[in-house]
Amino acid sequence: MSVSWRHLLLAFVMASCLWVVISGREQVEIWEKASVELKGMPKNLTLLSGLPPEIEIRVRGPKGLVRTITDRKLTYVLDLSKVSPGLNVLPVQASGIQLGKAFDVVEVRPSRLTLEVDRFVEKILPVVPRWSGELPLDLFVESASVTPQFVTVLGPDSELAALSDVEAVTPAPKAEEPGSVTLDGTVSLSLRAKSTPAIVEVTYILGMLSQKRTIVRDVIVIPRAGFDITLNQPAVKVTIEVPDSLKDNSALIDTVRVILELPEDITPGEYKLPYRLELPDKVKVVGTDPETLTVTVSTK
Incomplete structure (x- = not known):
């Protein structure tokens, strides 16, 4: 009895379908990773540690x-609705993973x-300024002030209990001369705590690191045609303030000059006249002696 090719093809198709059905029902196991999602955390509590980014499951x-x-x-999905402050040991249950009826979670790690x-x-805490750079x-910074002086901090009790103040961090203040500089300061806290406000205003008062020096300078008299000028004191003692970085620069200090120039309408006689000082940049006068010069003016 011969078998037609149609019967052979039908038998092959049926065998293939049976193999697919049987192999599809064959049970196998694999390990996979699952991310952890939290739910139910009470609003007045926060998680500090112990939570892995993912777990392993055998399916x-x-x-x-x-x-x-x-x-x-x-x-x-990890249910945190029943946790309390302190250490909480929670079982990782297979019911927290939704895979469908065709799968079973055999093991969780x-x-x-x-x-x-x-x-x-x-907690309400005072703010202390600090610069970086x-x-x-x-x-140098003579003083610093913060506005507002206090901020409200919300965070874990274990962290805030140790805090008596918080820092407001700014870049280092920049200026050419002594004076005040105002910058925005960021309240520095851990990632689990937050401040209201988070940004405060910090005002720095800058002073100069300097040294005082007393020098004596001869008076330079600007001549006036038709007059003789006589000084009772030909030199002036000048006390100057020099920045630390320039204190040893003698050439710069030598450029300090005392200059006397007669008024336009002066007539012969004796006068007490002011003089002017020529100073290099960043050098300031602290005092002079005498403050005026006694001058005798006569015609030639």
Whole structure:
């Protein structure tokens, strides 16, 4: 009895379908990773430590379907509604992973989590200014003030209990001369705490690092046609303030000059006249002796 090719083809198709059905029902196991998603955390509590970014699960399912799990983003939902301040040991349960009826979660690693939980508290703290970076040459901070002087900080009780103040950090103040500089300061806290306001205003008063020196300078008299000018004191003692970086620059200090110039309408006689000083940049006068010059003016 001969067998037609149609019967052979039908038998082959039926055998293939049977193989697919049987192989699809074959149970296999694989390990996959699942991210951890939190729910139910009480609003007055915060999680400090113990939470891994993901867990491992061993899944059993039909061989024909189990590979589809690798294409899915698996998530484990962790219920935190019953945690309290301190250490909390929570079991990692298979029911927290939704895979469908065709799959079973055989094992979970880790099988439990030890979470450190703390209470959120609010605290009003004074603000202390701090700058980061180098100050300008020859300048220093005489004083600093903050507006507002206090901020409200919300964070874990264990962190805030140790705080008596908070820092407001700014860049180093920049200026050419002594004076005041106002900058925005960021209140520095851990990532788990926040400040209201988060930005404050910091005002720095800058002074100059300097030295005082007393020098004697001969008076330079600007001549006036038709007059003789006689000084009772031909030199002036000048006390100057020199920045630290220039204190040893003798050539610069030598450029300090005392100059006397007669008024346009002067007539012969004796006068007490002011003089002027010529100073290099960044050098300031602290005092002079005498403050005026006694001058005798006569005709030639």
